[in-house]
Amino acid sequence: MTNDGFFRVWTQIGKHAQGSSVSVAHLCATAMAVAGVDGVGVSLVAGPEALEAFTTTDVVAARIEELQLVLGEGPAADASAEGRPVLAVDLATAACAERWPAFAPAALAAGARAVIALPLQIGAIRLGVFTLYRVRPGGLSALELADALVIADTVCMLLLDHAAVAGPDATGLAWRDGLPGSDAVVHQATGMILVQLGVTAEVAFVRLRAYAYAQDRRLGDVARDVVARRLRFDPDQNPGAGVGEPV
């Protein structure tokens, strides 16, 4: 998806990274700037219904993560379970108090007034939650939400590629191909590779990206070859490097 929003956000990420390779911390700082929020936290899926804090920008963000872990409820927990964003634009409302009877008052006491939880997911691949908070009530504007979603996608890519053995540089691949949100063939190919290699969707997707990167080809083009059965991934070949076999 190469559109204005993507380049707008990536220009900002570049400013925050200042030439070094992009980290999750850079993405959090960028999110604070472009979405106009006071802090950000990233939590990762640690089990079927468990999240654990990965990084937070400040004590309030850390407290929001901790509260949800201890209380077992909150916007991030819901976002992860339901696979959708949860936009709690004012925790002081009756609706929020009813939805999260323990979390809402505790988060307010910690200094947060609005919490926006964006799932870090690519279809069935669930990585965690990107949580933004504000000390004042209020939702994100359309532009702020667009930018926050693009940053959440980028966090996904960064997490996946870091987890990969000899994985590609997320920054390089994202700059070249954009984010693979809209290309149906990429997701179809992920499903096919999952069966070919007998791995999880997450690993299959990482391998697909690694192959595209290693071959210096566009992700969508490689995925099209997989779907057309011109390219197969072979489990016996060099498992780390995402080797594919032209058929």
Add this chain to the structure above:
Amino acid sequence: MSEHRLAEVFVELADTLVADFDLIDFLHRLTVRCAGLLDVAAAGLLLADQRGALRVVAASTEETRLLEVLQLQTDEGPCPECFHTGQPVTVVDLADAADQWPRFVTEAHRIGFASVHALPMRLRTEVVGALNLFDTRPGRLSPRTIQLGQALADVATIGLLQARTISQSSMLAEQLQAALNSRVIIEQAKGVIAERHQIDMEQAFLRLRATARAGSRRLSDLSRAIVDGSELV
């Protein structure tokens, strides 16, 4: 088309809107009925992603080439224009639009389409997506057919809203993102099924949908189970 058939379709679609219904299956059903009722070759629905692009959520056939033509409209084609203006866009003969949308027209011609109509999915002052109607003959649809197409586009919007009570724009954002991610899960599951049974993506989708319907499961729930490996289809 007969009034009777028309009434049947609207009743069928309305009947689908029960509590906890399957949004993607509903939108797929709607595009299939669109193609049949409006006598066009294919219909597809695109929703506006809050990231700023249009994304395919349903099509009357799951043929990969059709999905790709629909998706090309992220950048060019009648859908972006329809989406930005909130007005229907008609391309009587795609050959005349080759300069304007070179990639879209080339790919549409490749599958044999000659004309296309885009109708907006409107919610109050917002446009949330667009319905695409493709035909193999050049020409304009009759005003009555357009009117009916717009009614079906409105039904699609109702379906989107109905899946959750939407009281404010933040709820719409939640709903749209959930629908778009469901679509990704379905693509992943189609890949799993296609590879396991050595069939194409359209056959994989039909198999997925038949299994979901037989077990009264939501497409997205079943798809997730397939991708997680907890269920074999």
